Amino acid sequence: MERIGLGLDGVRAAQRGRSAEARALFEALWEALGERDVFHRCVLAHYLADLQDDPAAELEWDRRALAAADSLTAERAQTYESALQVRAFYPSLYLNLASDHLKLGEPDLAREQLERAVRSLDALPEDVYSAGIRTAVDELRQRLR
Structure with missing residues (x-):
């Protein structure tokens, strides 16, 4: 509680x-x-990144979110929602990392992360949230040209 x-x-x-x-x-x-609850740690780190004032701290929390997702199994995620697919986390996670690197003046690293986001977009379902991620990827791609 x-x-x-x-x-x-x-x-x-x-x-x-x-x-x-x-x-x-x-x-x-x-x-x-604690270390074992990687599902909640992934979600929490994702939120904590957005609350940071310092872009370097935001990057660090986004890296923690990615690390948690990397250690999360589909079975564990599906204990919360049977249709939940861990691979659907990655477009947003990579997008955030790309944005972080751009804020830090690291456009090459931003492009690398954005390319990872693009390659993982096929994991997203067709819904409003996913449309927002796809739009954000396109917008960041335009900014990085």
């Missing part, structure tokens, strides 16, 4: 624009989850 409370409090703080508070709550939740 403590972990659920931390998560809910973190979401509320983020929704209210209190990024520092949300970061602190989510970082406490990160520690409480």
Whole structure:
């Protein structure tokens, strides 16, 4: 229950624009989850990246999200949602890494990550969320030309 409370409090703080508070709550939740809960660590790191003020810190959290996804099995992910496919996480994860590298003035690394995102787009279903990812990939591709 403590972990659920931390998560809910973190979401509320983020929704209210209190990024520092949300970061602190989510970082406490990160520690409480431990190394074995890679599904939740992946999701949490993905959110924590978006709450960072420093692009280097954002990159580090996005790398943590990717590392968690890399160690996540389909069976583990499907304990939460039977249709969930881990490979569908990758377009967004790579897109975020590409964006991070661009913010840090590293366009070649951004292009590498964006290419990974493009190669993984086939894992996405046809839905509104996936359309948003595809649009963001296209927009970043235009910025990197």
